[in-house]
Amino acid sequence: MSIYILSVLSVSTAIVFISTFFCKPVKEKMSHMVFVMAYSMCFGMAIGFYLGLIFQKDLLLATVASMWVSGLVGLLIGLKIHLHSMMEGFFSGLMAGMMGAMLSAMLSVNQAHFLIMISVLLTVGFGFLCSLHFLSNSFVNFIEKYFYLFLISCCITLFVVYVTFPASFLKAEDSLAKSTSKYSSHLNDEKQKKSGPNFKDEILVNWDININNNEYQSSQQELRKNVKVTLSLTNFDSIEHDIEISPFIFEPFNERIKTIASHQHGNNIEKQEHSILHLHTEPESTNKLTFVPKVSGTYQYYCTIPGHKELGMIGIIRISN
Structure with missing residues (x-):
């Protein structure tokens, strides 16, 4: 369960981070900031729910770890774009990680498991959207030509993640x-x-x-x-x-x-x-x-x-x- 979730989140974040290297500066920086904020919040909620269950007997540790992991991811996503995007990603991830960890402590294992699955699916979905957005200026013709192929690939990936998502969590507990x-x-x-x-x-x-x-x-x-x-x-x-x-x-x-x-x-x-x-x-x-x-x-x-x-x-x- 742990390896699966961390692998999916890591791969999704790596793809988004790499796509930021091809992001060209634009006059309207707000669109980039919105995508950085959205991905940071999805990732923060996912890692918050996950660490909240892993460290369910230590709420402080779960909250602090979730805040800094998700904040760091938001910071890295906005690093190559703009200083404002870095700040937006850092504090969005910080807030989402804190909320996820604190909410996880109030839920049963089954309830938290369901929210982890939903937040992981959101992270993967927004990861695809962020990558397309950051690559759109550099590869506009290529993306327009194969847009529907990218869309179908996103749907198939979400379906695979949903079907293969582990059915139980913390079996040892x-x-x-x-x-x-x-x-x-x-x-x-x-x-x-x-x-x-x-x-x-x-x-x-x-x-x-x-x-x-x-x-x-x-x-x-x-x-x-x-x-x-x-x-x-x-x-x-x-x-x-x-x-x-x-x-x-x-x-x-x-x-x-x-x-x-x-x-x-x-x-x-x-x-x-x-x-x-x-x-x-x-x-x-x-x-x-x-x-x-x-x-x-x-x-x-x-x-x-x-x-x-x-x-x-x-x-x-x-x-x-």
Whole structure:
């Protein structure tokens, strides 16, 4: 994935940079500046999204690296044209790289992967347009004669990049989270149907939830009423997360863990005891809670950190009789 993206961006930038050596000075410098700005912004967004995922645990490093790489590319593109084009390309790339890296930190892997593909396609497309524009004065007759051939070549290149673009990103990160869940115990009482006030003391079910790239990855889809459950919340991200189910009637087993968290992310609201299951975890850590579900049904769990629920940190758990 990394080699593919860097290769496409490098080849596209090299073609645009070489074409600037054939660019003749014109009275209207604004047209050159617009093309330099457009390419610098496309490249900056692409490299920003990419480095934002590569260094997702260090937002400062991702932002600084994206700004300087894209700024340098914009500077080089405008180098042979004019001083104003150099400044336009440098600061356009700087701004686009910063926005791409910061936005990437707010997205899931799949969302960022989609934006990387779009920005890479835009970079390649504008690369063709920039090259034609910079070469138009020196090779005007040649370009006019073979203009449609250049246009078809651009479309074919975009199609090839789209078709061959990798379907996944950061597989190592995803496999790490999935491999961790393999060591958790799964529901082993699906064929057993027992009831009674003491049944919860006889069987313990593990419900493991891994948090990776602002996403819940749960090992359980269904639990049983009156069966003791140990919820293990593992946070692989570099920011804090939590899980809350409300309303949810249960009996807690850990006296030190309360149903209402000591920290509040929203408005302080008085809630009924044991009607809200809430578990918080710090970055790159694990926290556990043992409880017994008392009412069957389908429940939604979510992260109460502001903005995380809106980003898709939501899951469904079913409690059967």
